[in-house]
Amino acid sequence: MAGHDLKIELVKKLSKVNIILSADFDYSIIGNIDLDVIVEKVIELKKDAPMLKIATNDDIKNIIDIIKKELMQKAPQPIEVNRSSTFKPIAEEFEANYKIMNKSKDRTGGTVSDFVVYFNDRLNAIKEIFATHRKYSITHNLETLKNYTDGREVVVVGIVSNKITTKNGNIMVVIEDATDESKIMFMNNPNNELKKLFESASKIINDEVIAIRGKISGPFIIARELLWPDIPIKERKTITEDIAVALISDTHIGSKLFMERNFSRMLEWLNGNVDTKSKELAGKIKYMIVGGDIVDGIGVYPGHDRDLAILDIYKQYEVFANFLSEIPEYIQVFVLPGNHDAVQKSEPQPELGSDLINVKLDNVHFVPNPNYISVHGLEILTYHGTSLDSIIRSIPNMSYAKPESAMIEILKRRHLSPIYGGNTIVPTRYDTLVIDNVPDILHMGHIHKNGIDEYHGVHIVNSGTFQDRTEYQIKQGHIPTPCNVPIFEMKKYGFTTINFNSEF
Numbered sequence: 001m002a003g004h005d006l007k008i009e010l011v012k013k014l015s016k017v018n019i020i021l022s023a024d025f026d027y028s029i030i031g032n033i034d035l036d037v038i039v040e041k042v043i044e045l046k047k048d049a050p051m052l053k054i055a056t057n058d059d060i061k062n063i064i065d066i067i068k069k070e071l072m073q074k075a076p077q078p079i080e081v082n083r084s085s086t087f088k089p090i091a092e093e094f095e096a097n098y099k100i101m102n103k104s105k106d107r108t109g110g111t112v113s114d115f116v117v118y119f120n121d122r123l124n125a126i127k128e129i130f131a132t133h134r135k136y137s138i139t140h141n142l143e144t145l146k147n148y149t150d151g152r153e154v155v156v157v158g159i160v161s162n163k164i165t166t167k168n169g170n171i172m173v174v175i176e177d178a179t180d181e182s183k184i185m186f187m188n189n190p191n192n193e194l195k196k197l198f199e200s201a202s203k204i205i206n207d208e209v210i211a212i213r214g215k216i217s218g219p220f221i222i223a224r225e226l227l228w229p230d231i232p233i234k235e236r237k238t239i240t241e242d243i244a245v246a247l248i249s250d251t252h253i254g255s256k257l258f259m260e261r262n263f264s265r266m267l268e269w270l271n272g273n274v275d276t277k278s279k280e281l282a283g284k285i286k287y288m289i290v291g292g293d294i295v296d297g298i299g300v301y302p303g304h305d306r307d308l309a310i311l312d313i314y315k316q317y318e319v320f321a322n323f324l325s326e327i328p329e330y331i332q333v334f335v336l337p338g339n340h341d342a343v344q345k346s347e348p349q350p351e352l353g354s355d356l357i358n359v360k361l362d363n364v365h366f367v368p369n370p371n372y373i374s375v376h377g378l379e380i381l382t383y384h385g386t387s388l389d390s391i392i393r394s395i396p397n398m399s400y401a402k403p404e405s406a407m408i409e410i411l412k413r414r415h416l417s418p419i420y421g422g423n424t425i426v427p428t429r430y431d432t433l434v435i436d437n438v439p440d441i442l443h444m445g446h447i448h449k450n451g452i453d454e455y456h457g458v459h460i461v462n463s464g465t466f467q468d469r470t471e472y473q474i475k476q477g478h479i480p481t482p483c484n485v486p487i488f489e490m491k492k493y494g495f496t497t498i499n500f501n502s503e504f
């Protein structure tokens with residue numbers, strides 16, 4: 001809002017509570033202070049004033065000074081953590097062994113033809129995955145179906161462009177490839193096998209790539225089988241080093257609800273300063289991944305200011321930089337952005353740059369979102385998880401209480417963000433969001449709810465948050481699980497979660 005508009009807005013808000021703003025008021029002093037907070041304080045100041053209540057320039061100036069002071073007190077203060085002299089972390093004895101496997105960052109512009117290139121690459125990449133199934137050979141381009149007579153069995157692959165329920169209660173799905181489109185019917189039939197197929201069809205989402213075996217019947221293919229690309233069984237890796245990876249995300253530094261005390265306790269714990277039975281585990285941590293929404297950002301939603309303890313985006317990152325410097329230097333830290341961070345919102349997102357955050361630590365690596373990171377041969381696919389919102393909305397029985405179920409659906413579809421438009425995507429020549437390489441661990445955040453599961457041998461983890469429950473989450477009925485840090489022990493090949501709420 002421009003300064004002058006801010007003044008008009010403040011005049012309106014004050015007049016609603018019968019307070020007049022003095023004519024000489026200088027609007028430039030407002031800065032980015034939330035008007036509602038100012039109004040609240042003016043009401044308090046003028047509550048005993050006679051009938052004619054006037055807020056002067058000095059009144060507002062004093063109030064803004066008070067608000068700034070309050071915010072400063074709420075903002076996290078720089079901390080210094082020293083490593084305990086009795087702490088002998090085993091992780092320090094091992095050489096770091098990691099690879100950051102950035103996928104192609106080849107970008108094209110946003111024109112229609114580029115979207116065609118983008119979707120064709122998605123289709124071809126997932127067709128290749130279907131080709132490894134071996135159960136069926138997919139030989140038919142959609143265009144060739146015209147030449148076939150009724151009753152012929154075909155196996156086709158395409159991108160879903162539409163899904164509707166017909167008048168008769170059947171599900172009709174339109175799929176496309178580079179040559180044509182086809183209408184697939186899933187009949188609402190009480191017959192057991194067809195009923196299952198119909199239920200599966202209710203999970204079909206727009207823009208994903210599916211395969212269908214069915215019979216041609218006039219302008220339709222009557223579906224007999226529905227296939228998602230899915231993942232093969234992933235074999236357990238054998239890692240002899242007894243070290244671990246800690247996974248966190250959604251710290252939301254700068255928010256009034258950032259749980260600074262608990263976060264500081266985690267830093268103390270990493271430095272061996274907390275005497276708990278998990279001290280040995282703290283010493284095993286050799287890697288840490290921070291999965292986005294590092295800071296709360298500014299202007300992410302209307303009225304965001306009133307939820308912020310730090311109004312300056314650079315200061316938000318400065319606080320994070322201070323925290324990073326308190327992580328023991330033998331721990332390699334990988335940091336990717338999320339939708340609250342101050343980089344391009346469209347995915348794939350570039351890494352946080354030195355223009356935003358000034359960190360000169362050899363053990364800290366800023367990486368794009370998403371990214372594959374390999375540590376001692378263990379492959380971790382890490383993605384902030386913005387697409388989980390549209391997945392949870394679109395697939396029956398998904399919920400914010402179980403992000404791991406939505407993550408399994410993502411794996412089955414072999415795409416990190418299948419629903420186009422659910423969150424914005426940059427059309428790249430190669431669809432970098434295709435899961436072409438099945439990881440050992442799939443890590444996401446965004447939902448602020450911890451979740452751990454295993455699917456076909458792949459470990460699935462949502463690393464929760466360090467932000468307390470927000471007003472929005474209360475309204476939506478979402479219950480976050482802040483300050484729970486999942487830790488993957490490589491030798492044991494499993495997770496342990498440390499709760500920095502209750503164990504400390």
Ligand SMILES: [Fe+2]
Pocket residue numbers: 250293338340446447448
């Ligand atoms: Fe978040």
